[in-house]
Amino acid sequence: MDTMKSIIQRYQHQRVTLVEAGATRHQSIFNGLKVLAGDHPHSQLPTPQVVIIHDAVRPFVEEDVLVRVVTAAKDHGAAGAIRPLVSTVITPSADGYLDQSLDRAKHRASEMPQAFLFDVIYRAYCQCSDYDMEFGTECLHLALKYCHTKAKLVEGSPDLWKVTYRRDLYAAESIIKDRISQQICVITDTKEDAGCIGFLQELLKKEIEHVKGTSVTLCPNGRDLQKVFQGDCYNFVCINMRSSDFQETSKLLDELENAAPSSLYPVAVVSVHFLDFQNVSFSERMKELKEMKDLAKEVKKQNVFLYGLLISFTQDNPQQLQENVRQGASIITSLIKDRNAELTGQLLVA
Numbered sequence: 001m002d003t004m005k006s007i008i009q010r011y012q013h014q015r016v017t018l019v020e021a022g023a024t025r026h027q028s029i030f031n032g033l034k035v036l037a038g039d040h041p042h043s044q045l046p047t048p049q050v051v052i053i054h055d056a057v058r059p060f061v062e063e064d065v066l067v068r069v070v071t072a073a074k075d076h077g078a079a080g081a082i083r084p085l086v087s088t089v090i091t092p093s094a095d096g097y098l099d100q101s102l103d104r105a106k107h108r109a110s111e112m113p114q115a116f117l118f119d120v121i122y123r124a125y126c127q128c129s130d131y132d133m134e135f136g137t138e139c140l141h142l143a144l145k146y147c148h149t150k151a152k153l154v155e156g157s158p159d160l161w162k163v164t165y166r167r168d169l170y171a172a173e174s175i176i177k178d179r180i181s182q183q184i185c186v187i188t189d190t191k192e193d194a195g196c197i198g199f200l201q202e203l204l205k206k207e208i209e210h211v212k213g214t215s216v217t218l219c220p221n222g223r224d225l226q227k228v229f230q231g232d233c234y235n236f237v238c239i240n241m242r243s244s245d246f247q248e249t250s251k252l253l254d255e256l257e258n259a260a261p262s263s264l265y266p267v268a269v270v271s272v273h274f275l276d277f278q279n280v281s282f283s284e285r286m287k288e289l290k291e292m293k294d295l296a297k298e299v300k301k302q303n304v305f306l307y308g309l310l311i312s313f314t315q316d317n318p319q320q321l322q323e324n325v326r327q328g329a330s331i332i333t334s335l336i337k338d339r340n341a342e343l344t345g346q347l348l349v350a
Helices: 002-010 025-036 063-076 118-126 130-135 139-147 166-180 196-212 225-230 247-259 282-288 292-300 318-338
Strands: 050-053 078-084 090-092 098-101 108-117 152-155 184-188 216-220 235-240 267-276 304-313 347-349
Touching (some): 025 050, 025 130, 025 139, 063 108, 108 118, 118 139, 292 304, 304 318
Parallel strands (some): 267 304
């Protein structure tokens, strides 16, 4: 309970009520239902019309699945998500031989979430036998057994698989990284001469969109950043064009710290710097950017991963410029997708 309280406080979750679990799955669910029914000395929650039951080992439930099971529960009393079987189910004999096999085309795997009219599922649990409470696993079966309510079955999404084994954690991490890397906000500095600078910014934005295969939010001078923060964006590309290299990046990092609560996932910030070899030497620019590591170390404490990218160019070689920007866009999308903590504070060169 203390661990859950600290998680809720850390990530500032709202409208959460903690209920102490029981020794089994059904006992835990029943404890939650009792609180919703008012059968608890400290309960102040209103009794809902429909209750959804879900489990933490299926962390990737989509909102449309929730809507469909709730809608079906309102019409039929109970509803649950199902998925096709990926393996054939067999029955072995007592001595270890095949007894029979099921036609998997006729059967489905029962998944979560499941939804019920509150009165149906609460009455079912109130009538539950000790055996069901101890060894049962299927809530839909309890509604059928004790309330004669047939559940409407709703096709679930492929992401409703269970995180069961250690290897599943890596698959879950990959899915999370892919999802949170979809939206990218490019913050540009348009106060400088719009000629070459504006061209470089627009070129990089287009190349990121091309490599990523999705749209990119453009925030000139950080405008509309509040809307981006509210949209749960975890990826920022900050293009610095001024002589003081980290002005735009530092401004963004300050706003990230002030605008949002502790982030559930690491925020990736790629600080992009263009190097014109005709006007600034490489060694001079590297000297100016040496503060990258110290800055990255500081913001990492706030769950922000800061990466640096240097894109070199000469204005009289547009073909090379195009190629360097294209390489830069590939590096940016890779940094955002991989979210490698070891690369924070590093200055990569395109």
